Amino acid sequence: MIPSSLISFSLIALVLIFHSIAANNNNSHLIQQTCKNSSKTDPNISYKFCVSSLQAFPHSSCVKSLRQLGLISINLTRHNITDTKAYIEKLLKKKNIEPFVKDCLDDCLELYSDAIETVGDAIKDYKAKRYADANIDMSSVLDAPTTCEDGFKERNDDVSPLKKRNKDAFQLSAIALSIINMLSE
Numbered sequence: 001m002i003p004s005s006l007i008s009f010s011l012i013a014l015v016l017i018f019h020s021i022a023a024n025n026n027n028s029h030l031i032q033q034t035c036k037n038s039s040k041t042d043p044n045i046s047y048k049f050c051v052s053s054l055q056a057f058p059h060s061s062c063v064k065s066l067r068q069l070g071l072i073s074i075n076l077t078r079h080n081i082t083d084t085k086a087y088i089e090k091l092l093k094k095k096n097i098e099p100f101v102k103d104c105l106d107d108c109l110e111l112y113s114d115a116i117e118t119v120g121d122a123i124k125d126y127k128a129k130r131y132a133d134a135n136i137d138m139s140s141v142l143d144a145p146t147t148c149e150d151g152f153k154e155r156n157d158d159v160s161p162l163k164k165r166n167k168d169a170f171q172l173s174a175i176a177l178s179i180i181n182m183l184s185e
């Protein structure tokens with residue numbers, strides 16, 4: 001004999017599982033749809049990169065709207081560039097650092113520091129639905145990794161220790177920018 005409480009428990013468990021599957025599908029649907037739109041309108045955004053970075057965010061499973069997703073993508077950009085700034089500081093502390101590389105890193109540190117301040121402005125503007133201002137902020141944030149990487153390109157050999165990080169920061173801000181533009185339409 002199976003106790004009836006066990007049966008009800010199993011039923012409740014099943015219902016909960018189906019609910020969470022439905023909710024997850026819904027959420028990933030929003031992320032996929034948004035990333036499809038972003039990568040279509042901006043060739044610099046890779047669909048795969050967009051989906052995997054937005055889904056990796058711990059709170060992304062409770063996202064219900066594009067507006068929430070936009071804030072998450074700006075937040076993600078902030079975390080990413082804050083970490084890269086700390087990484088640059090760490091690189092600058094190394095001994096025997098090449099003077100050319102050191103000059104580039106000094107420039108990058110300044111660019112990233114400014115970008116962190118600007119992404120803070122972007123969050124304020126976004127929360128107040130000042131999308132035009134948030135667009136200007138994020139456009140300026142997006143320039144930082146590009147300008148940083150360009151510094152290293154002044155010499156032909158491949159010396160940038162920030163290549164991947166700059167690329168990530170560029171794409172993350174491009175995604176945020178594209179969501180801001182979707183919302184302001």
Ligand SMILES: *[C@@H]1O[C@H](CO)[C@@H](O)[C@H](O)[C@H]1NC(C)=O
Pocket residue numbers: 022023026
């Ligand atoms: C799925 O999303 C739509 C709107 O995009 C919403 O109306 C619906 O309640 C959501 N369903 C679940 C299970 O979250």
Ligand SMILES: *[C@@H]1O[C@H](CO)[C@@H](O)[C@H](O)[C@H]1NC(C)=O
Pocket residue numbers: 030033034037066182
């Ligand atoms: C994506 O684009 C389609 C068509 O352009 C539009 O119907 C849909 O609402 C957009 N989705 C988001 C999340 O902006």
Ligand SMILES: *[C@@H]1O[C@H](CO)[C@@H](O)[C@H](O)[C@H]1NC(C)=O
Pocket residue numbers: 041042043044146
């Ligand atoms: C893509 O990025 C390049 C520089 O990396 C830029 O010149 C170009 O305007 C960007 N395209 C779009 C659609 O944003």
Ligand SMILES: *[C@@H]1O[C@H](CO)[C@@H](O)[C@H](O)[C@H]1NC(C)=O
Pocket residue numbers: 052053056079080083084168169172
């Ligand atoms: C920055 O974002 C990229 C893409 O989501 C990720 O692969 C990378 O680990 C992130 N870096 C940090 C330090 O958060």
Ligand SMILES: *[C@@H]1O[C@H](CO)[C@@H](O)[C@H](O)[C@H]1NC(C)=O
Pocket residue numbers: 059068071072075
């Ligand atoms: C943004 O990040 C902050 C911490 O840096 C966190 O407290 C907040 O919940 C995040 N917001 C969203 C929408 O992810």
